[in-house]
Amino acid sequence: xxxxxxxxxxxxxxxxxxxxxxxxxxxxxxxxxxxxxxxxxxxxxxxxxxxxxxxxxxxxxxxxxxxxxxxxxxxxxxxxxxxxxxxxxxxxxxxxxxxxxxxxxxxxxxxxxxxxxxxxxxxxxxxxxxxxxxxxxxxxxxxxxxxxxxxxxxxxxxxxxxxxxxxxxxxxxxxxxxxxxxxxxxxxxxxxxxxxxxxxxxxxxxxxxxxxxxxxxxxxxxxxxxxxxxxxxxxxxxxxxxxxxxxxxxxxxxxxxxxxxxxxxxxxxxxxxxx
Numbered sequence: 001x002x003x004x005x006x007x008x009x010x011x012x013x014x015x016x017x018x019x020x021x022x023x024x025x026x027x028x029x030x031x032x033x034x035x036x037x038x039x040x041x042x043x044x045x046x047x048x049x050x051x052x053x054x055x056x057x058x059x060x061x062x063x064x065x066x067x068x069x070x071x072x073x074x075x076x077x078x079x080x081x082x083x084x085x086x087x088x089x090x091x092x093x094x095x096x097x098x099x100x101x102x103x104x105x106x107x108x109x110x111x112x113x114x115x116x117x118x119x120x121x122x123x124x125x126x127x128x129x130x131x132x133x134x135x136x137x138x139x140x141x142x143x144x145x146x147x148x149x150x151x152x153x154x155x156x157x158x159x160x161x162x163x164x165x166x167x168x169x170x171x172x173x174x175x176x177x178x179x180x181x182x183x184x185x186x187x188x189x190x191x192x193x194x195x196x197x198x199x200x201x202x203x204x205x206x207x208x209x210x211x212x213x214x215x216x217x218x219x220x221x222x223x224x225x226x227x228x229x230x231x232x233x234x235x236x237x238x239x240x241x242x243x244x245x246x247x248x249x250x251x252x253x254x255x256x257x258x259x260x261x262x263x264x265x266x267x268x269x270x271x272x273x274x275x
Contacts, residue, residue, distance in 0.1 A: 001185040002203075004117045007171075007196065008179040015120035017128035021135065022112045025160060028100050029108045045084055047097040048156030049143050055151045057086050063154045099139040101158040111160045117180075118171045119164075125174055126242050134242060138166020138234045145230020149215065162227035165207075169235025172200040174243070204232050 032040050045063055053061060062083050085091070102108040123131040142162025171178075176197035184190040211225035 002194075002199065003183040003185070004114070004199065005181045005183060005191075006117055007121060007175070008181060008193065009121050009175055011120050011124040013124050013127075015123050015128075017123050017131045017135075018115060018119040021119075021132075021160075022115060025100055025102065025108060025112055029102055029105065032101070044101060044103075044156045044158055047094055048101055048158040049094045049098040049146070050084065050156050051147045051150050051153040053084060053086050053091050053094070054147055057088055057091055059086055061086050063156075095140045095143050096136060098143060098156075098158050099136070099160050099163050102160070103158060107159060111164050115160070115164050115167060119167050121175060121178075122167055122170050122239070126239075130242060134170070134235075134238060135163050135167065138169075138231050138238065139163030141234035142166060142227040142231030145233075146224050146227040149211070149226035157224050157227065159224070161224065162231040165228040165231030166235035166238070168200050168203065169232035169237075170239035171235075172197055172204075172232075173236050173239050200232075204229070207232070 032043065050063060060083065102111070126134065139160065139162045142165055146157060176195065178196045179193040180196050180199045182192050182194050182199060184192055207225050207228040211229055214225060
């Protein structure tokens with residue numbers, strides 16, 4: 001298992017947009033925890049993304065809402081059926097609201113940690129306002145990709161992982177040789193510095209493998225792998241468009257491109273190790 005600690009890539013600007021996104025997600029998670037389980041499930045059904053709502057837009061639709069209470073046998077069950085709106089404006093808004101809902105603190109913390117490790121440098125490159133727009137756009141494209149993979153799905157999909165995946169894709173094309181200090185859990189806990197392109201490439205291939213296994217009917221974790229895949233690819237495509245001809249803080253963009261993609265230069269092994 002690989003766990004990123006931080007990127008050896010100092011920022012020029014304070015990551016205000018990244019911190020605001022993290023704060024918004026933490027605030028909503030804290031608020032959700034004040035609600036009863038059934039209320040949380042109803043909010044997930046209404047404001048999470050349900051693929052079948054988009055597929056059947058304009059038609060009445062019922063979905064099961066899990067109630068986290070035990071029946072007489074001690075087994076949780078689906079005990080409530082809810083009519084959800086399929087009006088276009090109420091379906092479209094879930095493309096954004098789903099990005100700020102999470103299924104628990106661990107789900108939230110993993111997404112926000114990845115955003116913190118990689119988001120600051122992307123925000124530094126494009127500025128806070130463009131970064132916010134990029135983040136939301138990447139999340140919407142990630143959700144659309146998931147819909148294409150399961151248009152009849154009725155389980156609500158929640159979480160910022162699709163938008164965060166767009167940040168990872170942007171990082172892969174913007175700072176491929178930046179070292180990422182990583183905890184490696186393999187018998188012992190070790191620390192290595194991996195090039196971002198290697199780290200993110202391994203992560204992406206794992207998402208693709210899991211996504212394909214899910215399409216083939218193999219049992220996989222209940223994770224929206226295709227949202228991760230779509231978000232990552234969206235980030236790789238959008239980032240060059242957003243930064244074309246735009247100089248990063250204190251740097252000429254042509255020099256930056258030349259340095260970051262000089263794969264045959266042996267000096268990259270030692271680049272940024274003193275930072």
